[in-house]
Amino acid sequence: MGRLLEIYDRTFGYHRQDYIKHVLKLCATRLDPSILRRILAFAVLNNEFAVLKEIPKFGHRDELYYSLVNRIGSNTRIKFVEFGVYTGVSMRYFLSAFTNIDSQFYGLDSFQGFPEAWGVGP
Numbered sequence: 001m002g003r004l005l006e007i008y009d010r011t012f013g014y015h016r017q018d019y020i021k022h023v024l025k026l027c028a029t030r031l032d033p034s035i036l037r038r039i040l041a042f043a044v045l046n047n048e049f050a051v052l053k054e055i056p057k058f059g060h061r062d063e064l065y066y067s068l069v070n071r072i073g074s075n076t077r078i079k080f081v082e083f084g085v086y087t088g089v090s091m092r093y094f095l096s097a098f099t100n101i102d103s104q105f106y107g108l109d110s111f112q113g114f115p116e117a118w119g120v121g122p
């Protein structure tokens with residue numbers, strides 16, 4: 001690659017930075033915009049939101065719940081508000097996991113489902 005750049009510099013009199021920009025522009029004009037969007041999103045995510053990479057990932061929601069309770073402390077006095085309790089599966093989990101009797105729990109639901117279709121993530 002270095003040798004190629006030297007040849008290009010000699011032949012066309014380009015500065016290396018200009019050449020790289022030129023090549024990138026050429027690539028950009030030939031790529032599908034959806035690919036460019038993904039590259040841009042990746043760059044922004046990596047540079048502007050690098051802290052997101054530190055966020056733990058969980059294979060199952062039970063692991064997330066367990067980790068939450070551990071992190072907060074099961075006997076900590078909390079105010080718990082759940083938006084979307086449905087039949088109360090997660091609500092019941094947190095009700096039994098957080099044991100401080102002074103904690104408060106509120107469960108809310110529109111019972112109209114989600115406003116749009118959703119499924120398993122990518």
Ligand SMILES: C[S@@+](CC[C@H](N)C(=O)[O-])C[C@H]1O[C@@H](n2cnc3c(N)ncnc32)[C@H](O)[C@@H]1O
Binds near residue numbers: 085086087089111114
């Ligand atoms: C997947 S269910 C929740 C399941 C529950 N958290 C559990 O783990 O057992 C989603 C619920 O959120 C409710 N919901 C969706 N959008 C809502 C909103 N804007 N306000 C209140 N509830 C909402 C739906 O009606 C539905 O009952």
